[in-house]
Amino acid sequence: MVGMLRAMRRTLDALYLAGGAVGAVFMILILLVIVAQMVARWSGLIFPGGPSFAGYAMAGSSFMALAYALNKGAHVRVSLLLAGLGRHRRFAELWCYGIGAVLAIFFARYAIRANIWSYTLGDVSQGQDATPLWIPQIVMSVGTVLLAITMVDHFVRVLLTDHGGHEEPDVTEREN
């Protein structure tokens, strides 16, 4: 049982990191698309749908990294009450992860639904690229599901274990 839980812990952490890595690949893609577009413009060629592709890569980078950023404590929040609670902070964190899990599941549910609708209705992009929208929207479904998993994971751990639920944003990490 404990072995299984440990394995799950490792898998989940790897999953969040993988989401972040995919986000990073998408960020490099944004750069490449923009550079390609500039080069095309200067050399008189056209790169149809460049702005749309950059937009999809942007969505990919943000959605896929949502869970990773949460896990690293990068998402901003009003920390006045949390910091003021001191050793009772756990109760506020419990609330945050609880309501966060509910909202994230809600978010993921509708993201998947919209994704399926785009597929069945055959929605295509209104830009020059005419991409079927369900393809880029996959990142939204996967990313929001990852976010929901992270929320539930943290909620369970804050509720049952000594995990405090927060990592200080790495301001000091930047000193090196």
Next chain:
Amino acid sequence: MPVRALLADDLRPRLIAATIMGLFAGGGWLLLEFVGVDSVWAKTAVFLFVLFFLLGTGVWIGLALIGVAYVGIEIFTPRPAGDAMITSIWATASSWGITALPLFIWMGEILFRTRLSEDMFRGLSPWMQRLPGGLLHTNVVGCAIFAAVSGSSAATLSTIGKMSIPELRRRRYPEFMTIGTLAGSATLGLMIPPSLILIVYGVTINESITKLFIAGILPGIGLALLFMVYVAVWHVVWRGGMPEKDPTMSFRQKLWNSRFLIPVLCLVFVVIGSMYRGYATPTEAAAIGVIGALVLAAAQGSLNWASFTDSLMGAVRTSAMVAFILMGAAFLTLSMGYTGLPRALAGWIASLDLSVYTLIAALTLFYIVVGCFLDGISAVVLTMAVVEPMVNVPAFQEAGFSMIWFGIFLVVVVEMAQITPPIGFNLFVLQGLTRHPMSYIAITALPMFLLMVLMVVVLVVFPELATWLPETARTATAR
């Protein structure tokens, strides 16, 4: 090992608390869904309560905005909230306009991991030490230069501070001035382009980001000059206690010392210049910036696999954080439209018949208070849906206060909030860097705060400071 060993010792209070919270949230939802609220006042009250409650209890801002927007749509309209949510969020998350964000963030992250902070101090100090106020000016000028490659004030602060604080301490400069000037000048990161907050503002109200960037240049330089004048005046008035000067150098030695700084200045010039001349859109300028920063880092020998992935992952985190706020804000703006709150509020303000200047003063106070609790980007996206109908009116335009001007005004005011307790983010960063208590840092920053108030006055009296330069710029379009 039994599973019990993984669990915390006393679970009962937590389980009870979780049950109460569940009942509270579930009960609230049931009330909304099945009982409903009738009067507009009650609806507004519920909406605002949920907004303040979610934000105040520390729910991540992006999610909190989604939650509030959902409640808004549920109580004000019979529409299904979920589908409207995804439509608005997808449109924002995949829009071309915000692609400048991750790239500018990445550019700053790359340069942040180079030797730039040492080079900055070594390159600037020979030029600054003859000025009254001496090396304190390196704080101001260093921040202004780094602000031009980075869009955030926290990054600016830690880059400049990690080198200049120990150097100035070693030379026995008064600690009060070292920290104060640093706290104040770092806020230039938000003003001098590229500025994350101006990108977010531009995307939120559909205004040209290039124009906003160009508009920030003169006020940014103006603010830096104000800080430098303050340092000089302080030196002349106070006199005592200034440390020995470093040995003077010849012009060629000075130039040699700042040889690493010159490529950075060139990069700044290319990035901002290409936008100003209309050769590149902000996103393209950001792409040039990323490549330039990679080349600089490689030339310095500080580019390796570890620093590359660090910068990339750091940029991914920050960019996902900002994107999440923007997603929530997109849905909230939609929901706000249904609630009718912005229109009602704008109508009410109009009926008061206030002068433009009274309204500006009120908004200044409002944003300083909001900024005490929220970071700059959240403060802007959260309030613009309500504030835009108030200020995007003929009376403002006639006084010279266009939406471009308002963006710059907003940045100065939000900058002030960065150095005001309890939540001023720059104060946190400085606390980490210097180990002084927050209250001391806040007091050192007070003179800079007052200078920014002066800057707001200057902007109100001479709106051209922000609006003149963008009118002379050409803008590139993406297609």
